[in-house]
Amino acid sequence: MSPYQRGVCGWSTAGLIPRMLDPRVSIMDMVAIPSVLDHKFSLTMDTPSRTRSVDFGLSTTYIKNSLRIDSPEMGRICAAAKEGNISVVLGFSENLNHSLYISQAIIDHEGIIRVKRRKLKATHMERTVFDEASGSSLTNVVDLAGIGQEESSVPIWEYSGGPDLWSMSGDGSRTLSQAYAIESQSFVLHTTAVLSQDGIDRMDTSNGLVMNAPGGGTSAIFGPDGRKLSEDLPDTVEGFLYADLDLDDILKSKSFLDVCGHYSRPDLLTISVNDIERVLADSA
Template sequence: MRRIQDAVKEAGMFVVLGYSERDGASLYMAQSFISPEGEIVHHRRKIKPTHVERTLWGDGQADSLNLLRYYEYSQRVQIHVASWPAEFEMPDPEKQSWLYHETGEASYRASQFMAIEGQTFVLVASQIITEANLEKNNLVGNHVTKAPGGGFSMIFGPDGKALCDPVGVGKEAVLNADIDLRDIDYAKTFIDTVGHYARPDLLSLMVNPEAAKHVTTMK
């Protein structure tokens, strides 16, 4: 991580990095937000790993709640970075039964809807699978995986509009878009999920921001 931080500082970029983090004997699906100065300014772990992810990764705690959607919207998020694994189109049902929400198209649409629902820019960064790393990822002979493929990266505006051209599903690329944060204000005049569209008298969210600990030292 220190080498990555040094590289980020040298490049003068703001980086959101997704990776598997080991803490003690557990693995977590993690994101670190690294400033152009090379400092980790924010860190989170996925609250609840999904489906087969649960066999390998542990649950995040309350200190990662900030990126649950409604709670995140309440913090006036302006730019959300959506990190996705490689996902593919629906396979041949004769060879493999599958669920639509586990496809790249569904995750693309979910990211686009988050931009609309939260009136936020959404940067979709998706992993791809190449022929060279099929074996490394234990995916040889898998009826779902297509190589090269799996990618669906995009940049969405706060009204859900695509702000750049799509790239091929198996192509590594850098997507670029000029954004104006003032566009968020215009989107919120139509939809403001935690503002003038909210009804806290009928529905509200209670949050525990304190992380649970396995051991608490008595004083």
């Protein structure tokens, strides 16, 4: 298993596919790729980070370059997963009728999209760019799941989704990932972006309060007991992290503390889930 710590600004679909077919990837069963990977995270409305408040040109470019599920580009990504015989957890900016969503797709080794979900609620400055998900993204009780960014900090959402967690600091980001691994008794492929100077220049954030210097890579692999199984990369370096996962480690953790099983109290605490996809107009 491997998360990929990659750079912001400089990965198009054409750049992603060669990395999926990299010989280093051929030895893996699964690769996790961080949130909104294929297109630069838009800071066009983030006034504190930018030297000017709005960039309509960059906003337009971002929308036009965000990935559609039924697009030829997504088809090529799926074909690459099949050619490389790997499963891929892909974070991307999804374009649906020119509305954007922070989305994830789990593509199996046959090139078939098995799970597609959206981040339940955009966070802070994301709300100026991205829409919210509906109930169909509550894909709970699955063997392989995805969480987008701050969803890990809302306990009631965590187990509806499970590899891409985020906070405003590297330490906070890792703490959320480790806590999620322990609480869910799962392996976490914690994938993060590396902010490059090219990305800073393109988004015009060099004089901003945040995202004004290269770095930010904190990718790691955590076991179901919270232990880190991978070796760190420098925070400015793109690269693969590797770990062999022994699934029996999950049972070892569950035998001690199973928060969704013998250590739960559904007679005291339950939640109600609305998993229906919302639509603008209902003809029924």
